[in-house]
Every structure is written in C-alpha cells, then in structure tokens.
Amino acid sequence: xxxxxxxxxxxxxxxxxTHVLRCLDxxxxxxxxxxxxxxxxxxxxxxxxxxxxxxxxxxxARMTNHTGQGFIIxxxxxxxxxxxxxxxxxAYTSKLLFTKENVxxxxxxxxxxxxxxxxxxxxxxxxxxxxxxxxSSSKVQTIQCCKTKCWKAKDESxxxxxxxNDTGDASSVTQPLKKQEPNFSSSxxxxxxxxxxxxxxxxxxxxxxxxxxxxLCPKYxxxxxxxxxxxxCTDTEPENTESTCSLNCLPCSSFEKPESxxxxxxxxxxxxxxxxxxSFCCPLAKQSPIETPPNLCSGKTSxxxxxxxxxxxxxxxxxxxxxxxxxxxxxxxxxxxxxCTVSDRRNGTFCLNxxxxxxxxVEMEVANQLxxxxxxxxxxxxxxxxxxxxxxxxxxxxxQWLKQLECPFLRDLGAVEAQVRCSEVTSRxxxxxxxxxxxxxxxxDSFDTEGESESxxxxxxxxxxxxxxVEGIVSxxxxxxxxxxxxxxxxxxQLDFVHDVRRRSKNRIAARRCRKRKLDCxxxxxxxxxxxxxxxxxxxxxxxxxxxxxxxxxxxxxVLYDRLCAEAKLQPEQLQVFAKYTSLGExxxxxxxxxxxxxxxxxEPELQPLAPCLGTDTGIxxxxxxxxxxxxxxxxxxxxxxxETPHTGNSETMSISPDQICKLETxxx
DNA sequence: GTAGGCTGTCATCGT
DNA sequence: AGACGATGACAGCCT
Numbered sequence: 001x002x003x004x005x006x007x008x009x010x011x012x013x014x015x016x017x018t019h020v021l022r023c024l025d026x027x028x029x030x031x032x033x034x035x036x037x038x039x040x041x042x043x044x045x046x047x048x049x050x051x052x053x054x055x056x057x058x059x060x061a062r063m064t065n066h067t068g069q070g071f072i073i074x075x076x077x078x079x080x081x082x083x084x085x086x087x088x089x090x091a092y093t094s095k096l097l098f099t100k101e102n103v104x105x106x107x108x109x110x111x112x113x114x115x116x117x118x119x120x121x122x123x124x125x126x127x128x129x130x131x132x133x134x135x136s137s138s139k140v141q142t143i144q145c146c147k148t149k150c151w152k153a154k155d156e157s158x159x160x161x162x163x164x165n166d167t168g169d170a171s172s173v174t175q176p177l178k179k180q181e182p183n184f185s186s187s188x189x190x191x192x193x194x195x196x197x198x199x200x201x202x203x204x205x206x207x208x209x210x211x212x213x214x215x216l217c218p219k220y221x222x223x224x225x226x227x228x229x230x231x232x233c234t235d236t237e238p239e240n241t242e243s244t245c246s247l248n249c250l251p252c253s254s255f256e257k258p259e260s261x262x263x264x265x266x267x268x269x270x271x272x273x274x275x276x277x278x279s280f281c282c283p284l285a286k287q288s289p290i291e292t293p294p295n296l297c298s299g300k301t302s303x304x305x306x307x308x309x310x311x312x313x314x315x316x317x318x319x320x321x322x323x324x325x326x327x328x329x330x331x332x333x334x335x336x337x338x339x340c341t342v343s344d345r346r347n348g349t350f351c352l353n354x355x356x357x358x359x360x361x362v363e364m365e366v367a368n369q370l371x372x373x374x375x376x377x378x379x380x381x382x383x384x385x386x387x388x389x390x391x392x393x394x395x396x397x398x399x400q401w402l403k404q405l406e407c408p409f410l411r412d413l414g415a416v417e418a419q420v421r422c423s424e425v426t427s428r429x430x431x432x433x434x435x436x437x438x439x440x441x442x443x444x445d446s447f448d449t450e451g452e453s454e455s456x457x458x459x460x461x462x463x464x465x466x467x468x469x470v471e472g473i474v475s476x477x478x479x480x481x482x483x484x485x486x487x488x489x490x491x492x493x494q495l496d497f498v499h500d501v502r503r504r505s506k507n508r509i510a511a512r513r514c515r516k517r518k519l520d521c522x523x524x525x526x527x528x529x530x531x532x533x534x535x536x537x538x539x540x541x542x543x544x545x546x547x548x549x550x551x552x553x554x555x556x557x558x559v560l561y562d563r564l565c566a567e568a569k570l571q572p573e574q575l576q577v578f579a580k581y582t583s584l585g586e587x588x589x590x591x592x593x594x595x596x597x598x599x600x601x602x603x604e605p606e607l608q609p610l611a612p613c614l615g616t617d618t619g620i621x622x623x624x625x626x627x628x629x630x631x632x633x634x635x636x637x638x639x640x641x642x643x644e645t646p647h648t649g650n651s652e653t654m655s656i657s658p659d660q661i662c663k664l665e666t667x668x669x
Numbered sequence: 670g671t672a673g674g675c676t677g678t679c680a681t682c683g684t
Numbered sequence: 685a686g687a688c689g690a691t692g693a694c695a696g697c698c699t
Contacts, residue, residue: 478687503688508677510689515675517690 024051025092036063037072040084047088055091057114076112083109090115464494473498474505 027033027048034046049071052059062073075084083105090096098106109115466473467488476484481502490498565575 482687499687504678506688507679507690511677511691513689514691 021092021094024048028092035071037070038084038088039072039074040079041081043081045084045088047091051091052088055115056087058112060114078112079109080105083107084113087113087115464497466490466494466498470501473502 028046028051031046034048036047036049036052038045038047038052049059049063053063054060059073063071082102086096086098086102086106087109096106467490468484472484473481485495485498568574
C-alpha cells in the first residue's frame, strides 16, 4: 500500500467510448441535444455537430465557424438520402450497413462529405470485390450447390429474399435497414424452413439425404448421429472454447458470435443477409490462452438448446449473454500487456472494436464488411432454421479465396477460418442433432476411429449414467471438477471414464493450441524473414549509393589533381615526391599520381630508375601504410625544393608554392 | 489414387 | 503424487 501512494495508476475504461457513442446515438434518435439539421433531398436529419464534424471533413469545414443554434445544412445534390443515412448511422455506431444496391451511393456520399475512416482505401477494396466477385462467388456457390438441391434452393431463396427485400420496404426511408431486417429475416427464415423441409423429407426418403448434408463433415455427422440427443455439445464445446484461444493467439484476431436467444430465433437462423452486419471483432491484441470458462450450456437435453448454447460458448471468455436488446458491456482482458476487448453486441451484429487502435479503422472496416460478405454468406443464407447458423454462416472453404486477397488484415482470416470451422462443427452438431431422428442408426457401422471414439465417449457416457453432463467434465475448472466428483459418488469405472474424457478433451484443446502457436511462430518467422529481407535490400541500396558517391568523389579528386598538376607544372621527380606525401592507398589522388608517374616512365626510358620509388618509398601501392606527420608539409616542401630534374641534372627549385601545398592538403582532406 | 492439411489421441516430459 | 500443459508422433479423414 505504501508503494501505491507513490505510484500512479491509470484506469482505462474499455467501454467508455462505446457508451458515449451509444448515448449520442440514442440522443440523436430522440432528438435530444441535437444542434444541427441536415437536409438531404428534402429530408431532414437531426444530429450533433460535434459528431458530424468528427467524422466528416465536409461537416467539419462547414460547422467549425458556426456557433448559432438551429443550424441547418443543405447537402449538395450529389448526396442522396440513400447514401447519407448509412453514413449518418456509421457516424453514430461505427457500423456501416450497406447493400449491393446502395454501396455505390454510400461511397459517393462518403467521398463528397469526406467521411473519415471510410476513406478511399476501404471502398477501393470493397467495391471491386463486391461486384466483381459476384460472378466468381456465384460460381463457388454453384459448385457447392451442385452437390445438393437443397443448397440451390437455399440460394434461390436467398435471391428471392433479396428481391423481396428490395421491394418489400422500399417506402421505409427513414430507417430502411432496420426495418428491412426483420422482414427479411422472417421471410428468409420461413423460406429457409420451406426449402429445407423438402430436403428433410427427401432425407427420409433416402434420395437426397446425403446431398443435403454432404457438406457436413462426415465424421461429425456420424458423431452427431451417434450421440443424437444433444450430447453434441460435449465435443463441440471445446472446439468453441479453443477457437477463442486460438484466435487470440493469432497476431490479430478475435471473434465473437451473437449470443442472444432472440437473435437466434429472429435473425441468425437465417444466416447472414446482406444487411446482416455480422462481423468479426478483429483486435490486434495477441491474447494468451485464457482458461476455459465454465460451460455456458447448462442444459443440453434439447438439440436446439444445445445448438444455441454451443454458439453461446463460442466466445469462450465472454460472459453469459444478456437478454435480447440488452447491451452487453464490453469486457476487457489484459494479457501480455495487450488488451483484448470484446465489443458490444447488439441486434445480433458484431461490431469491430473501435477501441482497438492497433489496426487501422479502414482495415477493421474492411474486415467487418468482408465478414458479412453477401456472396459468401448468401450461400448459407438458408441454413436450416434449427441449425445453429447464427452469426457465422461462412464455410471455411469459402474463406480460401479471401486469403488470396491482398489486404493487410487478411492474415486474420486464418483465425476466422478456424472460427468458422468451429462454427461449422457446432452447426453440424446442431444439425445432426436435430436430424438425428431422421438418420437414426444410419451409417452407424461405418464410424471412423475418431467418430467412433467420440461416439463411444458419448455412448459410454450415457451408459455410465453419469449424474452430470459430459461437457461439465471438460469445462469445469480443476477445483470445480474435483468438487463435483466429491459431490457425486462415482464408481471406479465412472471415475476412470470421467478422468479419461477430461484428459482427452483437455489434450485435444492443448493440441489445437500448440498447433496454433506453431503456426503463429511460423507466421512470425516469415514476417521476420520478410523484414530482414527488406532491410537487406535497403542496406544494399544504401551501399550502392555510397559507392556512387565515392566514385564521384574520386573523379572530383582526379579532376582536381589534373588541374593542380597543370597549374604547377610539376616534373616527374616532383610528382614522385608529391606522391610520397599523398600516398594514402585509398586516396584516388595517390592512385592518380602513380598512374601519372607510370606514364612518365613509359614514355621516357631514362626515368626508369625512379620506378622502384613508386612501389616502395612512396608507398603508393601500400594502402594505409602511410601516416602523415605534423610536419608533412615541411618535408614535402623541402623535398620538392631539393629535387633535381633528371633532364638537366641541375638543381631546380620547385615551382609549387606552400600555399598550393596547403590547398592540396585541404582539398585532399 | 495421392499429397497435403487438419484433427484427435497417446506418450512423454516438465512444471 | 497427481494434475496439467506442451509437444512430438502417429493415424485417420477430408479436400
């Protein structure tokens, strides 16, 4: 405590900014404290200046110097209601909800209004992929749909619903997205049921049964078929929990799914729609594995209940979900000095965590939009209504092409993919659970090792007549687990079985964690390699530049020497002496001198005796061996003065002056 | 049919 | 001593 007196602590709320923004949005909707009216196409929108100015350069410019009340801004004609309203919503919610129909309009308005955080990069990335990918993704869908009529029906239903959606609430302009959503969801839900019901019938008829669930992992299908009555949570739960951990282990990823039951019933049963802004939270924070919390699936007798609870537990470290409409306060975990934040969840949508500043808003926005990619998600739009397809409705295989997109955040797709896999497993579990009655006993003889093992686990669990759920064996903490064992008097066999299940499940999770770490390590090493490679290139370029400078300097010296020799009119002997005192090996001056002397010697044979001097006394060819004394200049001058010309044999005073020598030394230095 | 990736499980070691 | 996590190795399944 004494140290506390001297230490400073900082409490940083992870929910404050979101709370403020939410309150502002509520104020806007209630027209409280709004101080500006924005007129777009004869429609008025009340808002707060500060909010608009914070998000838009246009508003910022127009509002900065205006202090009066009742400020009305008429937006330019190019700004439409269709494009502006989502932007206004984005300003207050950080979420941009768009459809294929209005994304261009939004883009245009964002450009005109200079909406920050929705800059060019975002739309440059979104738009081409959005529209260009329609065909390609449809191909993907087609390929997938070829497997099953059901998928075709689902796609058609999604398309139909799109169409219905387009025409359904066209009149609702004020809140088009919000109003469309329920209709869309409900209609879609109905159609999903309708389209899939025949498949179930066909399944019963043993005609298209496999095709309907052919996309499901046979292993889990078998497993689910085997465990049947809601025990699928046993093994799907660790998946979910682990996925959270594994995601957190990624350089930057996190994920959460909506957990509200109402969401399940109203919205998520239909998968992802174009308006469904299901997105993954993608904080860069690297989180160490967090201990698996107690399983949130308490009851699992009902397959549907299990499906929901399985999804609930996807956010392993998250608190239990609140009731519908209730805003879940963000939870923040400080691990390894980095913050992993769980963003709010409302209306079944996930929002990118605005507090995560390690990643640019644009990246997160793109991630947000990509996660709700209509083309991808539409293929799963009509997930069986009872499946736990809430939130994640993207197949892992469908994320493969996303990996190929060059976007900084796409490394997170690995995490998303993992999450999707978990979701798929969960979905399969749920699906298989609810179709288990249809498939009762089918393929029971063809279990593979894993499925057999898992099914055996479930079967044995039921045979053991354990007084608690199998999932509890895995999800409970050590103390709780032991407490539970003490509470229930178990036989030796039951104890062994329980311990074995717990051990294997824990180890399964650990293996996933280990592999994830390994992949992360590989990823980091690859990044390090890339960094070092770029650094090497940079140093190489720098060296090349320095070499060029050195060469240029050498040439300058040469020119300078030529000029000096021309002005001084030095004789070869004088050059020799001169070279002696400028004999720094690396000095281009010396080299130049030697060259000059050699030319003399070659042209005048009588000067040959001087040659040895160049190689020995002068030290021209001995780089670095010459050190200059303080009286170098004096020696040089005296030597030069005492030098006799070989041509005449007469002593001749050197014509170079001390000033020239000084100049020479200075130039050289 | 095959290669590669993924996943579960076991064995082992260290904490 | 027992529980637990990490990890290599192996096997099976899927794409």
